[in-house]
Amino acid sequence: MKQDRMAPFLKNGKGMLLAYDQGLEHGPSKDFDDRNIDPGFIMEAAAKGGFNGVVFQKGVAERFYDGKVPLIVKVNGKTNLPGGEPISRQVCSVEHAVSLGAKGVGYTIYLGSAHEAEMLAEFGRIQEEAHRRGVAAIAWIYPRGASIQNDVSKEMVAYAARTGLELGADAVKIKYTGDSVSFSWAVKAAAGARVFMSGGPKTQTDEAFLEQVKGVMEAGATGLAVGRNVWQHKEPLRMAESLRRVIFEGRSVQEALAP
């Protein structure tokens, strides 16, 4: 069997990752408050919350990563300021990410963008270098740009998942389609590449988010890369506990919410 480079991020084949690159992707004022603007708060939440991995840009990893949770370094990034077709290019070498302790590197591909070719090519190189260095290559794949009508349709999400497989990603981070049945098509399309749901913006209720996660797990996914729904939560560790119950113990949403 193929070596599982995702093993550092899994427990019994499931995984719960804490994502924290929103400071670059969305800006601090959109997503952060006085508490979660501090990467130290996030690092601590990742450890105490039982996360299997934490996702940082290199600058945050350099200053705040403490080794208590396996590290994924995002190696490309952009702000949300420029208009036009999205393009996110490599800002961190794989060598540097590994030197920071990363067991995986993350790269975002905007599928359907007029710049898609450049990102596919760049990920192609990064995937090979990551594997030469023995770490996982994880693809964040989001259909985006003028050519995309609906980025969470069953077809589009499966296309994202499949692209990750075809390019040799160890895992893909994709959006939820909205229901477990359609999401299972994406899991099938990934054909063994690990599927993580991208958490997205904070939902109005905890229940709403946990229902998504439940659907994701029922669809056969590996887990979740969550950010705002944890660190914007009043009680991040309580939300983390609920998520663990759904992801690792297969509990119902109601059981997960129980005190």
Added chain:
Amino acid sequence: MKQDRMAPFLKNGKGMLLAYDQGLEHGPSKDFDDRNIDPGFIMEAAAKGGFNGVVFQKGVAERFYDGKVPLIVKVNGKTNLPGGEPISRQVCSVEHAVSLGAKGVGYTIYLGSAHEAEMLAEFGRIQEEAHRRGVAAIAWIYPRGASIQNDVSKEMVAYAARTGLELGADAVKIKYTGDSVSFSWAVKAAAGARVFMSGGPKTQTDEAFLEQVKGVMEAGATGLAVGRNVWQHKEPLRMAESLRRVIFEGRSVQEALAP
């Protein structure tokens, strides 16, 4: 005589390749069902169906290639999502493809695209590296973009074939013109570069597809790279058997369809 790098993919000078990069090129929802979305199903069909080669992107090869059939790794690729002039760039190094066991690498050139120059140049480099490493360089050549009126005219298909010859491709994968006589002009234009018909979308009847293949072989081509007409078929192995009869035994379409 020139070393034939295509030899691994030939039997008595003919070849039948199973192509399976549609997950990236078209998306899983357009071409796949619950059965053929699984690369393992394809790998098995390739072996049992007596194919002389199988075409995968690197990610699929990494997870599913089992060595039972010679491997061609597609080293560029794109989705069908972006609008504008087509461009497909290298996503897999030749070195990596060879490390996966490939005896050939495939590269798509969109002739006539506003980005043609970039693809010609990239294929030029890949061809030389493939030959240095002792594997075949196979060009998928499709006229496409605003400048192309009819991509299956006799003239256009011959232009595609000739481009492969001029750039040193060991083989070209081109579309069928619709009749054997006009396709033979493309075979002449290839002037020794092996010509494989690109199978295209599933035809309404088996007979229709086999007629195409018969015409291709009568035109002097080497064979066929087929995907959907096999793995979308209810009985892929039966279709494979029919194809073998036409390609290797020179049977008529009626003989090929006989039980």
Added chain:
Amino acid sequence: MKQDRMAPFLKNGKGMLLAYDQGLEHGPSKDFDDRNIDPGFIMEAAAKGGFNGVVFQKGVAERFYDGKVPLIVKVNGKTNLPGGEPISRQVCSVEHAVSLGAKGVGYTIYLGSAHEAEMLAEFGRIQEEAHRRGVAAIAWIYPRGASIQNDVSKEMVAYAARTGLELGADAVKIKYTGDSVSFSWAVKAAAGARVFMSGGPKTQTDEAFLEQVKGVMEAGATGLAVGRNVWQHKEPLRMAESLRRVIFEGRSVQEALAP
């Protein structure tokens, strides 16, 4: 604790830098007079004025840097002549900057520009090379281009600061928001990356400028990179003295202005 590559530019954790790349960025006729067009005048003012660092392009450093004040070499630059979306590319290698005695390299990123991706990627490479060579990587980050409405809003300045943190800058040079409370949000966003206010055009009164600097220091910033407000000043050393009182001694603006 993380090694502080900014240490050469700090005294008790505060720093006052003299910036002098306006000859390239704005042209000599816009900012210079017969006195300050001479880089030798600036080098002398930096030393006598007690500055903790001086910022030159490589050409000025090659001819005028005398080692009396720590050196930052700007490694990209542009004129203000071309229209269109701003782009500033690397014009000096990190290796060369270090050979000139630089303890830090500066790089400008125009956040929100249509060319943002190219500058983020280039800074990403420069940051790693700077750190390999043991010098600081300092990001000048200015939101600019058609997508930017207000480049000194609290949100935009904090976004600039955060981008520096995420990309691993040792320090960021950003514009002032206009008040200390909103600027403190940028300092928080930087999360440990040193924050220097960009001095900007000469203010009408010394008091006005010192009030800005006071606000910056109250917000928790590290200091100031000042150019025109010092070397366009009738008495640069007197202004430098006033700045030192605010930055290092925490004096009030009135105390700083006292003879």
Added chain:
Amino acid sequence: MKQDRMAPFLKNGKGMLLAYDQGLEHGPSKDFDDRNIDPGFIMEAAAKGGFNGVVFQKGVAERFYDGKVPLIVKVNGKTNLPGGEPISRQVCSVEHAVSLGAKGVGYTIYLGSAHEAEMLAEFGRIQEEAHRRGVAAIAWIYPRGASIQNDVSKEMVAYAARTGLELGADAVKIKYTGDSVSFSWAVKAAAGARVFMSGGPKTQTDEAFLEQVKGVMEAGATGLAVGRNVWQHKEPLRMAESLRRVIFEGRSVQEALAP
């Protein structure tokens, strides 16, 4: 005196080259028939016709070059399909061309194209590498693109010739101006770089073509790179014989046409 890298292609300082890259540049259906679509036919005509050199793309050289005539490998190329400003990029390395036996490499520059800068730069690199490897760098220089009104005016053809000289080409291949006097200005502009007329499309009569060649030689040029006027001719060897009489023996057109 400067080493003459063109010596392999000259006899008594004159040269007659057989060009055969039209399969890529124009497509096989525009220029070829059942006979001349076969590169073997061309290779044989080159040898029997007493040509001093033959021009192939690498793919044709790999399969058909037999060493009987000195080889020039065209190292860039394009199809005539894309619209827009012309660009032709390197598709064959100089190293590879030399490994095929080439004593010269050819590169096309579209002077005046919006992409001119890229081709000038690429030829600049190729020229140096060719010379390092001891082979000639030959520039095909054609003014083309929206900025060009008349590509065969005295001024434009001389500009093409001069560009070759300035960039260090050993020889230039340029179009005929239409008369010997004006063409001699181009020869002067080349200032020692060897001038070859580009043969162009087949003329209506042999006489018409030979008159051109006569004018070219009278202008002091080195010779001719001819394609269609030879291999589209009913009797290629007879045309070759006529050309030799004009080029090497200085005969009149009537003498050249005599049986």
Added chain:
Amino acid sequence: MKQDRMAPFLKNGKGMLLAYDQGLEHGPSKDFDDRNIDPGFIMEAAAKGGFNGVVFQKGVAERFYDGKVPLIVKVNGKTNLPGGEPISRQVCSVEHAVSLGAKGVGYTIYLGSAHEAEMLAEFGRIQEEAHRRGVAAIAWIYPRGASIQNDVSKEMVAYAARTGLELGADAVKIKYTGDSVSFSWAVKAAAGARVFMSGGPKTQTDEAFLEQVKGVMEAGATGLAVGRNVWQHKEPLRMAESLRRVIFEGRSVQEALAP
């Protein structure tokens, strides 16, 4: 004191260079006649005319440079044919220029062009390589493109000069502002980088040109890079003699014109 890489081109701190890259930049028909189209004529004029340097593209240097006058090789270049924003890219490596005997390399930057960033970056690399190899890096700096209203205003010419200083040019070649006082501002802006006036088109009278040169020298410049006003002159050596009197002996224009 800083090593003066311009020393080979100076006599008592002044210099007179003969420029001859107009064959590429303007085309032979615009500037040349039967005499000066011959680079041998120029090489001889440079030696006999007492010039301190001669400026050639590599191709001309390869064929005609005889070592009698120090050599500057222009390492970028373009034709005047393409419309749009000007871009001139590297066509000769510094290594190659040095192998031809060059003691300096020249590079043109079109300040204000939409492609300015590419030229600044390329010059930045060339400057460092030239200095590593011990030769001067000389910047031809011309404001040009849609953003430029007046390329010879005091402000624009000083901006050009300053850009050369900032990027580490040993010398700049800039246009004359029209009077000595305003040109002296450019000399100040250059702050030690040697300033050479770009000779420009042939003036109607010798007196007119010598007045310009007189103004340039009074402004404190190092000298002149002249082309057309010498080699389009009926008596190039006589004009050279006049120029020497102004540049090296400080004579008046009338004295310079005396027989």
